Amino acid sequence: MSEVTGAPAAKGRPTVWTKPLRSLLGLAMAALLIAVSGTLISLGYVRARDAALINAEADMRAFSERLIDRLGILSGRTTALVGFTASIANSFLVPPPERMSDKIKLLREIIAQSSNLDGIYAGYPDGAFIQAVDLSAPAWRKALDAPDMATIAVRSMQVEPTGERSNRLIFLDWEGNQILERRLLPTGFDPRKRPWYQAAVNGTMPAAIGPYTMVTTGALGMTISQAHRGNGGIVIGADIDLGTITEFMARERLTADTVAFVMDAAGKPIMHSDRGLMARLTVQKEKGELDVSKPVDPLLTGIKANLPAGNGVSFADIGGRTYIILATSVKSVLLLNGHRTVVAAPLDELTATANRNLYQGLAIAGAIVIFGLLGALFMARLITQSLGELTASANRLQDLDFSAPSQVSSHVTEISTLGRAMNRARDAIFTFALYVPKDLVRKGIESGQFAGRGARRQEVTAWFTDIYDFTTLSEQRTPEEVVALLSDYFDIFNETVSAHGGEIIQFLGDSVFAMWNAPVADERHAENACRCALAVERKLKVFNADLKARGLPELRTRFGIHSGTAVVGSVGAKERLQYTAMGDTVNVASRLEGMNKVYGTAILASSAVVALCGDTIIFRSLGEAQVKGRATALDLYEVTGEKTIADCPQTQVALKT
DSSP: OOOOSSSOOOTOOOOOOOOOOOHHHHHHHHHHHHHHOOOOOOOOHHHHHHHHHHHHHHHHHHHHHHHHHHHHHHHHHHHHHHHHHHOOOOGGGOTTTTTTHHHHHHHHHHHHHHTTTTEEEEEEEEEEEEEETTTTTTTHHHHHOOTTTOEEEEEEEETTTTTTTEEEEEEOOSSSSSEEEEEEESSSSOGGGGGHHHHHHHSSSSSSEEEEEEETTTEEEEEEEETTEEEEEEEEEEEEEEEHHHHHHHHHHHTOOOEEEEEHHHHHEEEOHHHHHHHSSSEOSSSSSSSSOOOOHHHHHHHTTTOOSSSSEEEEETTTEEEEEEEOOOOOOTTTTOOEEEEEEEHHOOOOHHHHHHHHHHHHHHEEEEEEEHHHHHHHHHHHHHHHHHHHHHHHHSSOOOOOOOOOOOBHHHHHHHHHHHHHHHHHHHHHHTTTTTTHHHHHHHHOOOSEEEEEEEEEEEEEEEETHHHHHHHHHHHHHHEEEEHHHHHHHHHHHHHTEEEEEETTTTEEEEESSSSSOOOOOOHHHHHHHHHHHHEEEHHHHHHHHHOOOOOOOOEEEEEEEEEEEEETTTTEEEEEESSHHHHHHHHHHHHHHHHTTTTTEEEHHHHHTTTTEEEEEEEEEEOOTOSEEEEEEEEEEEGGGGGGGHHHHHHHH
């Protein structure tokens, strides 16, 4: 016969049997522990070893993919910069010294946009040459004996009208101002004889040269070059520092003895995760392939001898240890295209953790079963006590006092009671949330500002709106029509203010009072308030067009925005509080909204708002005006729009070049 506990079933409902949670949990945990322990013992060492190998192979593939992705990002970014210069920059169609200022501006922009560039340059069919290098590299600064304030050096070689070749060096500071110019002695350097020029001249696609050791910095690098679209004899080139790639290979190794390297189509390693081995690899003085004709490392030799065919995995015994080797081809990447990435990890290191965990698990499996049975009963009792307390709390949350739990359809008495109580509480809170902004309450609690009555001074941006001639509109419509119209109207404000990080403090008839920087801090509160007003204005145009199409009156809205110090907090009676802001800042924002009538504007802001966001928002000055309630006059501004990227001087320079 079923055991029945708890309160009697409601009339008309069948009796549901229930069991104490501690009994059910004890039986469930005992069965679970026995099943888990038996499964762990039956799996054994082979299963753990296989899992370790699968995980290791997945980690090795992920490493190779990340390495290739990094190469792809570096290649794509550099190719785009070189391609942009070769396709768009008309200033490079003439050799130096013509249009030098335009050339220098563009080279500076490119250097600033890529930290991996060692330098960017252009070679001409008459032997002229111009190059810009980043002086943040100590080797370049030392080699050029750069002044302390210099950040970029520009070297140019040009053919004078007399037929002689001149060579000069210009140093620029971070703003692009020339600091120093040096005349250098002519050298035998001829860009037309360099591999990067010969690989790209008169071509239509970018070319990659290297890797090689860069002469000045000694770092591993490559070059991407491309012929200018307007003149195939002019070649734009950029040197890439591959130091971040080699650092990534060394840093992301799976185990202590894991090795990773990149090899070319001929099987020569060009980058290696072992910094010591990388330093021993000899490099040709000219920019060409790495020379590994001398034996470097027995492990490297063994791995190369056991590489899998194509992309795949192989196992090899090298030096008394078994290695798992993964090779992956580099495709669709201009840098190192056609090369292969190789990762090799010792099997004993990959399975060491699995072996250790297996033996430890077998040793403690028996103890877990014994102590688990005893602990299950103890834990079940604690859990039921906690559930009882949660049930009482849920009832107090809903009814604000203690009440007896109700029966629900559950085989666990405590959970049945708790579920019923929490459902009722949820319904009550949901209804309450329709009248109190839940986002405002949540943010206020998180910021600690809803701890009872009290307020504090802080900087805010206050935002007031009103509808033109709303009184006349209300007189011409029934109350039901006005309420429906305002509800749709306020939906726009609620959605837009929330999207711009503000909070609607109060709906005042047909007006809206919103605030930024409280209760949650917002460093760009004035800017967000202005953007919100412009966004609402745009949405109201669509809203009014729909009203007009339905034969309804349009709602023309005025906005007032002011930033300053206000007293912000919770005020009211003990049993009824309201979160609001008070003070001159709020009053001025309200007055600004009304002054739109005088100036025939829609959005008015104060000079305090302009001071905070004048660099991102477009304002039109309206002069001074006396605001009601203030002894001093205010500078008034109309908010007319948002500044775009085109308004940035640096961007305009780049677009012109």
